[in-house]
Amino acid sequence: MAAFVPSTLMALEQGPPLDDAQAPLAAGQLHWLQAGRVQVALAPEAGGRIAQMRYDGVDWLVGEREGRAAAIGWGCYPMVPWAGRIRRGRFSFDGKGFVLPANLGAHAIHGVGFTRPWQIERLEVDTAMLSLALPEDRYWPFAGVATQCIRVVPDGVELRLAVQAGDKAMPAVIGWHPWFRKPDQLLFSPSAMYPRDGEGIATLPCITPAPGPWDDCFLNRAEVTLVSEGQRLRLQADADHWVVYDGTAYATCVEPQTGPPDGFTLLPRRLGAGERLELRFLLGWEGDEPRWRT
Numbered sequence: 001m002a003a004f005v006p007s008t009l010m011a012l013e014q015g016p017p018l019d020d021a022q023a024p025l026a027a028g029q030l031h032w033l034q035a036g037r038v039q040v041a042l043a044p045e046a047g048g049r050i051a052q053m054r055y056d057g058v059d060w061l062v063g064e065r066e067g068r069a070a071a072i073g074w075g076c077y078p079m080v081p082w083a084g085r086i087r088r089g090r091f092s093f094d095g096k097g098f099v100l101p102a103n104l105g106a107h108a109i110h111g112v113g114f115t116r117p118w119q120i121e122r123l124e125v126d127t128a129m130l131s132l133a134l135p136e137d138r139y140w141p142f143a144g145v146a147t148q149c150i151r152v153v154p155d156g157v158e159l160r161l162a163v164q165a166g167d168k169a170m171p172a173v174i175g176w177h178p179w180f181r182k183p184d185q186l187l188f189s190p191s192a193m194y195p196r197d198g199e200g201i202a203t204l205p206c207i208t209p210a211p212g213p214w215d216d217c218f219l220n221r222a223e224v225t226l227v228s229e230g231q232r233l234r235l236q237a238d239a240d241h242w243v244v245y246d247g248t249a250y251a252t253c254v255e256p257q258t259g260p261p262d263g264f265t266l267l268p269r270r271l272g273a274g275e276r277l278e279l280r281f282l283l284g285w286e287g288d289e290p291r292w293r294t
Helices: none
Strands: 031-035 038-043 049-055 076-079 090-093 096-099 119-123 127-133 145-153 156-164 175-181 185-187 215-219 224-228 231-237 241-245 251-257 276-285
Touching: 031 127, 031 145, 038 145, 038 156, 156 175, 175 224, 175 276, 224 251, 231 251, 251 276
Parallel strands: none
Antiparallel strands: 031 038, 038 049, 049 076, 076 175, 090 096, 119 127, 127 145, 145 156, 156 276, 175 251, 185 224, 215 241, 224 231, 231 276, 241 251
8 A cells, every 4th residue: 555644644753764664765876777768767775666767758657856755655666575564563474473663654564675775786778686685683574585677678667576585484475666657547447456444454355346546455467557648558467466546646556466465464475485476567668569578
Protein backbone atom coordinates (compact mmCIF):
# COMPACT_ATOMS: atom_id res chain seq x y z
CA MET A 1 0.00 0.00 0.00
CA ALA A 2 1.39 3.36 -0.95
CA ALA A 3 -0.60 6.15 0.65
CA PHE A 4 1.04 9.05 2.42
CA VAL A 5 0.24 9.58 6.08
CA PRO A 6 -1.65 12.89 6.45
CA SER A 7 0.61 15.69 7.63
CA THR A 8 -1.45 16.13 10.80
CA LEU A 9 -0.37 12.64 11.84
CA MET A 10 3.30 13.02 11.05
CA ALA A 11 5.75 13.61 13.83
CA LEU A 12 7.21 17.09 14.11
CA GLU A 13 10.69 15.62 14.06
CA GLN A 14 11.18 12.77 11.63
CA GLY A 15 13.69 10.02 12.07
CA PRO A 16 16.00 8.80 9.30
CA PRO A 17 14.47 7.01 6.31
CA LEU A 18 15.47 3.66 7.81
CA ASP A 19 13.01 4.30 10.65
CA ASP A 20 10.52 6.60 8.92
CA ALA A 21 9.33 5.92 5.38
CA GLN A 22 8.10 9.52 5.15
CA ALA A 23 11.53 11.01 5.85
CA PRO A 24 13.38 12.68 2.95
CA LEU A 25 15.73 10.52 0.92
CA ALA A 26 18.02 12.24 -1.57
CA ALA A 27 18.72 10.61 -4.91
CA GLY A 28 22.49 10.89 -4.67
CA GLN A 29 24.56 10.29 -7.79
CA LEU A 30 22.54 9.26 -10.85
CA HIS A 31 23.70 6.76 -13.47
CA TRP A 32 21.91 6.93 -16.83
CA LEU A 33 21.16 3.92 -19.02
CA GLN A 34 19.98 4.38 -22.59
CA ALA A 35 18.82 2.44 -25.64
CA GLY A 36 16.97 4.03 -28.54
CA ARG A 37 14.38 6.47 -27.20
CA VAL A 38 14.43 5.04 -23.66
CA GLN A 39 16.49 6.61 -20.87
CA VAL A 40 16.61 5.35 -17.29
CA ALA A 41 18.26 7.14 -14.35
CA LEU A 42 19.47 4.89 -11.53
CA ALA A 43 19.92 6.09 -7.95
CA PRO A 44 21.78 3.24 -6.19
CA GLU A 45 22.31 5.30 -3.03
CA ALA A 46 18.56 5.93 -2.69
CA GLY A 47 17.37 2.39 -2.11
CA GLY A 48 18.61 1.07 -5.44
CA ARG A 49 15.71 2.81 -7.15
CA ILE A 50 15.07 4.09 -10.62
CA ALA A 51 14.87 7.86 -10.29
CA GLN A 52 13.34 8.42 -13.72
CA MET A 53 12.14 6.59 -16.84
CA ARG A 54 12.00 8.71 -19.98
CA TYR A 55 10.60 7.71 -23.37
CA ASP A 56 10.92 9.98 -26.39
CA GLY A 57 11.48 12.97 -24.10
CA VAL A 58 8.52 12.28 -21.76
CA ASP A 59 9.26 11.59 -18.07
CA TRP A 60 7.03 8.85 -16.66
CA LEU A 61 7.97 8.74 -12.97
CA VAL A 62 7.34 11.12 -10.10
CA GLY A 63 10.70 12.69 -9.32
CA GLU A 64 12.40 13.19 -5.99
CA ARG A 65 11.09 16.74 -5.49
CA GLU A 66 7.63 15.98 -6.88
CA GLY A 67 7.32 13.16 -4.35
CA ARG A 68 8.06 15.55 -1.47
CA ALA A 69 11.44 13.79 -1.30
CA ALA A 70 9.89 11.18 1.03
CA ALA A 71 11.67 7.83 0.76
CA ILE A 72 8.34 6.10 0.14
CA GLY A 73 7.05 8.51 -2.48
CA TRP A 74 9.12 8.81 -5.67
CA GLY A 75 10.80 6.91 -8.48
CA CYS A 76 10.49 3.15 -8.83
CA TYR A 77 12.01 1.14 -6.01
CA PRO A 78 12.42 -2.53 -5.11
CA MET A 79 10.39 -3.87 -2.18
CA VAL A 80 12.41 -6.59 -0.49
CA PRO A 81 12.22 -8.85 1.50
CA TRP A 82 8.56 -7.91 1.93
CA ALA A 83 6.13 -5.73 -0.01
CA GLY A 84 3.38 -3.55 1.44
CA ARG A 85 2.56 -3.39 5.11
CA ILE A 86 3.31 -6.04 7.72
CA ARG A 87 0.54 -5.47 10.26
CA ARG A 88 2.11 -3.83 13.30
CA GLY A 89 5.36 -5.44 12.17
CA ARG A 90 4.25 -8.80 13.59
CA PHE A 91 4.35 -12.23 11.98
CA SER A 92 5.15 -15.85 12.77
CA PHE A 93 7.67 -17.98 10.94
CA ASP A 94 8.61 -21.60 11.60
CA GLY A 95 6.66 -21.50 14.85
CA LYS A 96 8.36 -18.38 16.23
CA GLY A 97 6.97 -14.86 16.57
CA PHE A 98 8.81 -11.82 15.21
CA VAL A 99 8.29 -8.05 15.50
CA LEU A 100 9.82 -5.69 12.94
CA PRO A 101 10.24 -1.96 13.65
CA ALA A 102 7.36 0.20 12.43
CA ASN A 103 8.31 2.76 9.77
CA LEU A 104 4.85 4.00 8.66
CA GLY A 105 2.42 4.59 11.49
CA ALA A 106 2.09 1.37 13.46
CA HIS A 107 3.21 -0.86 10.60
CA ALA A 108 6.39 -2.05 8.85
CA ILE A 109 6.21 -1.21 5.14
CA HIS A 110 8.00 -2.17 1.91
CA GLY A 111 10.99 -4.04 3.32
CA VAL A 112 14.48 -2.81 4.13
CA GLY A 113 15.82 -2.28 0.61
CA PHE A 114 14.18 0.98 -0.45
CA THR A 115 16.03 3.13 2.11
CA ARG A 116 19.50 1.54 1.98
CA PRO A 117 22.29 2.09 -0.56
CA TRP A 118 22.81 -0.72 -3.07
CA GLN A 119 26.14 -1.83 -4.47
CA ILE A 120 26.77 -1.46 -8.22
CA GLU A 121 28.02 -4.82 -9.46
CA ARG A 122 27.97 -4.00 -13.17
CA LEU A 123 27.28 -0.83 -15.13
CA GLU A 124 27.07 -0.66 -18.92
CA VAL A 125 25.45 1.68 -21.42
CA ASP A 126 22.12 -0.14 -21.27
CA THR A 127 22.41 -2.53 -18.30
CA ALA A 128 23.08 -2.37 -14.58
CA MET A 129 23.28 -5.00 -11.85
CA LEU A 130 22.94 -4.06 -8.18
CA SER A 131 23.14 -6.01 -4.93
CA LEU A 132 22.22 -5.53 -1.29
CA ALA A 133 23.31 -7.65 1.66
CA LEU A 134 20.24 -7.92 3.88
CA PRO A 135 20.85 -7.24 7.56
CA GLU A 136 20.65 -9.72 10.40
CA ASP A 137 19.37 -7.41 13.11
CA ARG A 138 16.15 -5.98 14.48
CA TYR A 139 15.19 -4.59 11.05
CA TRP A 140 15.41 -8.05 9.48
CA PRO A 141 16.63 -11.02 11.53
CA PHE A 142 17.30 -13.50 8.71
CA ALA A 143 20.13 -12.00 6.56
CA GLY A 144 20.17 -13.05 2.90
CA VAL A 145 20.98 -11.08 -0.24
CA ALA A 146 18.92 -9.14 -2.79
CA THR A 147 19.90 -8.48 -6.39
CA GLN A 148 18.39 -6.56 -9.26
CA CYS A 149 19.12 -6.26 -12.95
CA ILE A 150 17.90 -3.31 -15.03
CA ARG A 151 18.08 -3.67 -18.82
CA VAL A 152 17.03 -0.98 -21.29
CA VAL A 153 15.99 -1.83 -24.86
CA PRO A 154 14.99 0.68 -27.57
CA ASP A 155 11.32 0.62 -26.57
CA GLY A 156 11.20 -0.86 -23.09
CA VAL A 157 12.74 -1.68 -19.73
CA GLU A 158 13.22 -5.10 -18.17
CA LEU A 159 13.52 -5.29 -14.38
CA ARG A 160 14.57 -8.43 -12.54
CA LEU A 161 14.50 -8.57 -8.75
CA ALA A 162 15.58 -11.53 -6.62
CA VAL A 163 16.11 -12.39 -2.98
CA GLN A 164 18.09 -15.37 -1.76
CA ALA A 165 18.11 -16.81 1.73
CA GLY A 166 21.44 -17.17 3.47
CA ASP A 167 22.34 -19.96 5.89
CA LYS A 168 18.85 -20.08 7.39
CA ALA A 169 15.31 -20.14 6.11
CA MET A 170 13.29 -16.92 5.78
CA PRO A 171 9.90 -15.65 4.60
CA ALA A 172 9.79 -13.49 1.47
CA VAL A 173 7.51 -11.33 -0.66
CA ILE A 174 9.13 -9.05 -3.24
CA GLY A 175 7.86 -6.41 -5.63
CA TRP A 176 8.45 -3.20 -7.55
CA HIS A 177 6.90 0.13 -6.55
CA PRO A 178 6.76 2.58 -9.47
CA TRP A 179 5.29 6.05 -8.84
CA PHE A 180 3.96 6.93 -12.29
CA ARG A 181 3.02 10.52 -13.04
CA LYS A 182 -0.77 10.64 -13.16
CA PRO A 183 -1.76 9.00 -16.47
CA ASP A 184 -4.63 10.08 -18.67
CA GLN A 185 -5.95 6.54 -18.49
CA LEU A 186 -5.31 3.28 -16.61
CA LEU A 187 -6.45 0.11 -18.36
CA PHE A 188 -6.69 -2.57 -15.68
CA SER A 189 -9.14 -5.48 -15.38
CA PRO A 190 -8.29 -7.62 -12.34
CA SER A 191 -10.18 -10.80 -11.50
CA ALA A 192 -10.37 -10.28 -7.72
CA MET A 193 -9.21 -8.02 -4.90
CA TYR A 194 -8.25 -8.29 -1.25
CA PRO A 195 -10.64 -6.29 0.95
CA ARG A 196 -9.03 -3.89 3.41
CA ASP A 197 -9.96 -3.67 7.09
CA GLY A 198 -10.12 -0.69 9.43
CA GLU A 199 -6.32 -0.46 9.51
CA GLY A 200 -6.21 -0.23 5.72
CA ILE A 201 -4.49 -3.61 5.36
CA ALA A 202 -5.43 -6.45 3.03
CA THR A 203 -7.51 -9.33 4.41
CA LEU A 204 -9.09 -12.56 3.15
CA PRO A 205 -11.20 -13.87 1.50
CA CYS A 206 -10.81 -12.08 -1.84
CA ILE A 207 -13.84 -10.36 -3.35
CA THR A 208 -15.04 -9.00 -6.68
CA PRO A 209 -13.07 -5.83 -7.54
CA ALA A 210 -14.75 -2.63 -6.36
CA PRO A 211 -14.57 0.73 -8.15
CA GLY A 212 -11.69 3.08 -7.31
CA PRO A 213 -10.06 5.16 -6.12
CA TRP A 214 -7.82 2.35 -4.91
CA ASP A 215 -5.11 1.58 -2.42
CA ASP A 216 -5.67 -2.13 -2.84
CA CYS A 217 -4.16 -5.45 -3.81
CA PHE A 218 -5.63 -7.34 -6.76
CA LEU A 219 -5.29 -10.68 -8.48
CA ASN A 220 -4.47 -10.07 -12.13
CA ARG A 221 -2.82 -12.03 -14.94
CA ALA A 222 -3.58 -9.62 -17.76
CA GLU A 223 -1.41 -6.87 -19.21
CA VAL A 224 -1.84 -3.44 -17.61
CA THR A 225 -1.68 -0.29 -19.75
CA LEU A 226 -1.07 3.35 -18.88
CA VAL A 227 -1.85 6.11 -21.38
CA SER A 228 -0.17 9.50 -20.99
CA GLU A 229 0.73 12.39 -23.29
CA GLY A 230 -0.11 10.33 -26.38
CA GLN A 231 2.10 7.42 -25.29
CA ARG A 232 1.04 3.94 -24.18
CA LEU A 233 3.04 2.00 -21.60
CA ARG A 234 2.30 -1.71 -21.24
CA LEU A 235 3.15 -3.54 -18.01
CA GLN A 236 3.66 -7.29 -17.60
CA ALA A 237 5.02 -9.38 -14.74
CA ASP A 238 5.43 -13.05 -13.90
CA ALA A 239 3.33 -12.60 -10.75
CA ASP A 240 -0.43 -12.41 -10.23
CA HIS A 241 -0.54 -9.90 -7.35
CA TRP A 242 -0.73 -6.19 -8.21
CA VAL A 243 -1.24 -3.27 -5.84
CA VAL A 244 -2.76 -0.13 -7.36
CA TYR A 245 -2.74 3.21 -5.56
CA ASP A 246 -4.39 6.12 -7.36
CA GLY A 247 -5.52 8.27 -4.45
CA THR A 248 -3.45 11.35 -5.31
CA ALA A 249 -3.94 13.90 -8.08
CA TYR A 250 -0.34 13.69 -9.28
CA ALA A 251 0.48 9.96 -9.31
CA THR A 252 -0.71 6.39 -9.82
CA CYS A 253 1.25 3.41 -8.50
CA VAL A 254 0.94 0.03 -10.24
CA GLU A 255 3.01 -2.50 -8.30
CA PRO A 256 3.64 -6.14 -9.27
CA GLN A 257 4.32 -8.34 -6.25
CA THR A 258 4.88 -12.03 -5.54
CA GLY A 259 2.27 -11.91 -2.77
CA PRO A 260 -0.13 -9.56 -0.97
CA PRO A 261 0.57 -6.97 1.72
CA ASP A 262 0.90 -8.67 5.11
CA GLY A 263 1.95 -11.61 2.99
CA PHE A 264 3.92 -13.35 5.74
CA THR A 265 0.53 -13.99 7.36
CA LEU A 266 -1.96 -14.06 4.46
CA LEU A 267 0.06 -16.06 1.92
CA PRO A 268 3.32 -17.28 3.49
CA ARG A 269 6.21 -18.09 1.18
CA ARG A 270 9.12 -19.89 2.85
CA LEU A 271 12.61 -19.85 1.38
CA GLY A 272 14.86 -22.60 2.64
CA ALA A 273 18.56 -21.96 3.19
CA GLY A 274 20.04 -20.81 -0.12
CA GLU A 275 16.66 -20.77 -1.89
CA ARG A 276 15.85 -17.92 -4.27
CA LEU A 277 12.69 -15.97 -5.19
CA GLU A 278 12.60 -13.92 -8.41
CA LEU A 279 10.28 -11.40 -10.07
CA ARG A 280 10.45 -10.15 -13.67
CA PHE A 281 8.73 -6.86 -14.56
CA LEU A 282 8.49 -5.66 -18.18
CA LEU A 283 7.58 -2.12 -19.25
CA GLY A 284 7.13 -1.51 -22.97
CA TRP A 285 6.10 1.56 -24.96
CA GLU A 286 4.16 1.88 -28.21
CA GLY A 287 2.43 -0.88 -30.16
CA ASP A 288 5.21 -3.28 -31.11
CA GLU A 289 6.61 -5.91 -28.78
CA PRO A 290 9.71 -4.56 -27.02
CA ARG A 291 12.91 -6.28 -28.06
CA TRP A 292 13.64 -8.05 -24.78
CA ARG A 293 16.99 -9.77 -24.67
CA THR A 294 17.45 -13.18 -23.14
